[in-house]
Structures are given as C-alpha cells and as structure tokens.
Amino acid sequence: MLFNMSTHLSDTKITNMWSRCSSRVSSSIVFTALIILGISLNTVSGQPVQKAQGAEFYLSQFGYLPPSAKNPANGGLLDASTWTKAIEDFQNFAGLNVTGDLDDETLKLMSLPRCGVKDKVGFGSDNRSKRYALQGSRWKVKNLTYKISKYPKRLTKADTDTEISRSFAVWSEYTDLTFTQKKSGPVHIDIRFEESEHGDGDPFDGVGGTLAHAYFPVYGGDAHFDDAEYWTINSPRGTNLFQVAAHEFGHSLGLSH
Numbered sequence: 001m002l003f004n005m006s007t008h009l010s011d012t013k014i015t016n017m018w019s020r021c022s023s024r025v026s027s028s029i030v031f032t033a034l035i036i037l038g039i040s041l042n043t044v045s046g047q048p049v050q051k052a053q054g055a056e057f058y059l060s061q062f063g064y065l066p067p068s069a070k071n072p073a074n075g076g077l078l079d080a081s082t083w084t085k086a087i088e089d090f091q092n093f094a095g096l097n098v099t100g101d102l103d104d105e106t107l108k109l110m111s112l113p114r115c116g117v118k119d120k121v122g123f124g125s126d127n128r129s130k131r132y133a134l135q136g137s138r139w140k141v142k143n144l145t146y147k148i149s150k151y152p153k154r155l156t157k158a159d160t161d162t163e164i165s166r167s168f169a170v171w172s173e174y175t176d177l178t179f180t181q182k183k184s185g186p187v188h189i190d191i192r193f194e195e196s197e198h199g200d201g202d203p204f205d206g207v208g209g210t211l212a213h214a215y216f217p218v219y220g221g222d223a224h225f226d227d228a229e230y231w232t233i234n235s236p237r238g239t240n241l242f243q244v245a246a247h248e249f250g251h252s253l254g255l256s257h
Contacts, residue, residue: 055102058110059086063118093119113239115247116202116213138254139177139188139217146189147182152231153193155241163233164191167245171253189252190220193227204228211244214251221252 059065064086084100091098094109148164151157161181168179179189197203204210204226214223225231225244232238 051102051107055087055107055110056083059090061118062090064089090119113208113211115244115251116204116210139221141188142176143178143180144189144221145180145182145187146191147184147187148191148193150192150194152225152227152241155231155233159233160241163241164245166242167249170246171249175253177253188221189249190222191225192222193225193231195227198224200224211239212248214248216251216256217254223248223252 056065065082087102087106088098088100090096090110091100091106096105096109146164146168148157148160151160155163165179165181172178192198195204196206202213204224206226206228207230210226211229212223212225215221223245225241225248230238231241233241
C-alpha cells in the first residue's frame with residue numbers, strides 16, 4: 001500500500017486497493033481500514049524510482065514480476081508482454097490511467113513511501129514470497145497478545161506503548177478480538193523496530209521507501225517497522241506511527257491490500 005504524503009487517496013482508489021480483503025473479515029473492519037488509509041500521512045519523501053531498472057526492481061519486490069527480476073544481471077531479459085502487463089497491473093491496482101507505459105505519474109507513485117507487504121501474490125517460490133501466500137488466514141483465538149521486543153530509538157517506550165495500543169484499539173472496536181500487551185514471554189504478535197537486514201530476509205531500505213511490513217496470521221502475525229524512519233506522534237512532520245501501525249496490524253489479522 002502506498003502512502004501519499006501530500007494528497008488524500010480518493011474513496012474509489014482506496015476501495016479498489018482493499019477490494020481483495022478476506023471474506024471472513026466483516027464490512028465494519030474494512031470500513032475502519034478505509035478510514036485509516038484515507039488519512040494523508042505526513043512522511044518524508046520516498047526514494048526516486050528511476051526508469052526501467054528501478055521500476056523493474058519495484059515491480060518484482062511487490063509481486064508484479066518474478067523475484068528474478070530484482071537481479072541486475074537479468075536486466076533486459078523480460079519479454080515485452082510481461083513487462084507491459086506488470087505495469088498495467090500496477091497502474092490498475094493504484095487507480096492510475098492504465099496505459100502499460102512507464103510514464104511520469106507511474107514513476108512518481110512508485111517513489112512514494114509505502115507498506116512493504118506485496119500488492120499481488122503469485123510470482124515466485126522464494127522464502128520471502130511465502131510470507132504473503134495465504135492472505136485471508138485468521139487467528140483461531142479471540143484474545144491476542146503482543147509485545148514490543150525492540151523499541152524505536154527516537155520515541156520513548158511509554159509513548160510507543162500508547163500509540164501501538166491505540167492502533168490495536170482501531171481493530172478491537174469493530175471486531176470481537178482483544179489485544180493485550182505483555183512485556184516478556186511468548187505472544188501472538190511480536191513488534192520490532194529494526195533497520196536494514198533484521199533476520200527475516202526482507203531488509204529495510206532506509207528513510208522513505210518501505211516503512212514497515214507484517215506477516216499474515218498463518219506465519220505468526222509479527223510486524224516490523226523501519227527504525228530509520230522519523231516516527232512521530234501527533235506531529236505534522238515525520239511518519240505518523242499510529243496510522244502506519246494500524247495499517248500493518250490489518251495484515252497481522254489477515255487483510256491483504
């Protein structure tokens with residue numbers, strides 16, 4: 001999911017982006033998710049996506065092209081129809097004019113900060129792709145626990161605890177799930193603020209770009225946030241922790257984009 005720092009996504013775009021949510025999730029949950037995503041995030045700008053090679057990497061990273069397309073040594077080996085279809089699929093998903101061309105509007109949208117969860121599942125068999133293979137899975141229990149095993153370096157633990165609790169409350173208000181924070185021991189959802197490579201094979205990319213990513217329930221529901229970001233609370237600057245966390249926890253509960 002893309003986070004536009006300067007404009008609100010239209011209701012139509014937001015609805016399209018979440019139209020593939022699991023049928024097991026009530027309309028109230030989806031409605032809540034749409035409200036969250038309709039709020040414009042105040043973030044630092046993303047890294048510019050350059051033509052061809054940068055777009056090829058992006059489309060592979062988020063499920064529109066096979067994982068092999070991320071390897072620079074493979075540049076130019078895609079056939080024209082596969083390349084064009086990948087661009088068209090992304091444009092359609094993002095609510096852009098579907099042209100199949102890598103135009104300025106498409107490149108600009110690819111450069112925005114975003115969630116790290118794939119938009120489209122289907123390509124590849126690498127370990128990373130398995131994380132997203134079963135969107136729509138759900139927890140078999142109603143009372144879920146979580147802990148923040150690694151806190152952000154720029155926020156206090158107390159403030160972080162409050163914002164994460166608020167983010168879970170968005171979901172508990174419209175479901176029969178409860179979320180209880182624990183300080184130690186095993187939990188259902190583990191939350192960590194990390195930088196670069198952090199042990200899951202899906203390294204963060206620094207300021208801008210991917211803000212966070214989360215696992216679906218079948219793979220544990222854990223959520224990771226890029227600590228290179230300038231996480232903020234109730235501030236017009238930086239990246240709003242509450243909004244991003246509420247989005248990511250939707251994935252932890254089984255919602256895809």
